[in-house]
Amino acid sequence: MRSYSLIAPAKINLYLEIIGDRPDGYHELSMVLQSIDLGDRVEIRANGIDEFRIHCQHPEVPCDRTNLAYRAAELLKTAYPKAFEQYGGADIFIDKQIPVAAGLAGGSSNAAAVLVGLEMLWDLGLTQPELQDLASQLGSDIPFCITGGTALATGRGNQLEPLPDLEGLYVILAKYRSLGVSTAWAYQTYRQQFGSTYVRESTDLAARQKRVHSGPIVKAIAHRDEMKMVQCLHNDLEKVVLPEYPQVLKLRQTFQQCDVLGTLMSGSGPTVFALTDSREKAEQIRAQVQNTLGNPDLDFWIAKFINTGIQLAPGIH
Numbered sequence: 001m002r003s004y005s006l007i008a009p010a011k012i013n014l015y016l017e018i019i020g021d022r023p024d025g026y027h028e029l030s031m032v033l034q035s036i037d038l039g040d041r042v043e044i045r046a047n048g049i050d051e052f053r054i055h056c057q058h059p060e061v062p063c064d065r066t067n068l069a070y071r072a073a074e075l076l077k078t079a080y081p082k083a084f085e086q087y088g089g090a091d092i093f094i095d096k097q098i099p100v101a102a103g104l105a106g107g108s109s110n111a112a113a114v115l116v117g118l119e120m121l122w123d124l125g126l127t128q129p130e131l132q133d134l135a136s137q138l139g140s141d142i143p144f145c146i147t148g149g150t151a152l153a154t155g156r157g158n159q160l161e162p163l164p165d166l167e168g169l170y171v172i173l174a175k176y177r178s179l180g181v182s183t184a185w186a187y188q189t190y191r192q193q194f195g196s197t198y199v200r201e202s203t204d205l206a207a208r209q210k211r212v213h214s215g216p217i218v219k220a221i222a223h224r225d226e227m228k229m230v231q232c233l234h235n236d237l238e239k240v241v242l243p244e245y246p247q248v249l250k251l252r253q254t255f256q257q258c259d260v261l262g263t264l265m266s267g268s269g270p271t272v273f274a275l276t277d278s279r280e281k282a283e284q285i286r287a288q289v290q291n292t293l294g295n296p297d298l299d300f301w302i303a304k305f306i307n308t309g310i311q312l313a314p315g316i317h
C-alpha cells in the first residue's frame, strides 16, 4: 500500500489585528504568520477499504469525525468521489509534537497535511490555489499551513500574500500543560468587549484600509529589518485572554523581563513566545523563565523560523 509521511509545522502569529465584522460571522483580520520547525509527523497510508481512520496517541486528540484531519479527508472525498472510488480510504497516523489548543495551528496543520498527502495518494494533480480553496472551506488558517513560511494573511485569515523569509530567528514557546483556550471563545469575547470599535462591513474600502495597522510590520519584514519587526509584534486577542488567565499574563511579563527581542501570545493563546537570535540565548531565556516561575505544569519548546509549510518527511515513501 502506498503511503506518504509528511511534516506539518506549527505557526506563530507575529501580528494579529481584528479589523471588523464580516457577514459570514467571522472576523476580518490582518495577520502576519510565521512557520516554525516544531512539527507533527503525519503519515497518510492507503488502506484499500472505503473509510478513513485516524490514529493518534495524544489523549486530547480525538480519533473520530470531529478531528479536523478526518474532516479534511472527507472534504476531499466529497470533492473527488471518483478518486475515492478508485483508490479507497486511508489510515492517518498523527505523531503529535505541537501542543493542542495552544494557538499554534496544530490541528489546522494536520488537516493541511491530510489534504496534501491524499492529493498525492490519489494522483489528483491539483494546483496549489485549488488545494488552498478547499483548505479555506475547512478552517481559516489551513491555507497558510499548506504553504507556510512568512505571510500576510487577510480576510478571514485565508487570503495570503507571501513575505520575504525571516532568517536566523529562534523562538522559545511556553505553555501551561493543563490550559487550553478555545479560539471561538476568544473571538466571541473580543466581539462582546470591543465590537463597538469594529469597522463595519458597510464601511467603504478606503475607510476600512485606513483602520489597518499592519503596514509597519510588513514594511519591516520587506526590508528584512528584524529589529524593527520585533518592535511591531502585536496581538489583539491578548486583550481578552490575558485578563481571563492571570498565569498567562504573568508568563508574558516574565518573558518581557528577560533579554528577549520581543514577546507575544500566539493566536488565541495560551502559548506565549519570545524571540531571540541564537539557540544558546534561547536556552538561557528558557532557564531564566523556568527558574523565575518554578511551575512544573509549564512546558517549553525551542524552535527556529522556517520558510516551508507541509513537506515530505525525510525517508522512503
Ligand code: C5P
Pocket (backbone or CB within 6 Å): 025, 026, 027, 028, 029, 138, 139, 140, 141, 155, 156, 157, 183, 184, 185, 187, 188
Ligand atoms: O476558521 P476556524 O474554524 O479555524 O476558526 C475557529 C473559530 O475562530 C471560528 O469558529 C470563529 O469563532 C473564530 N474566528 C473568527 N474570525 C476569523 C477566524 C476565526 O471569528 N477570521
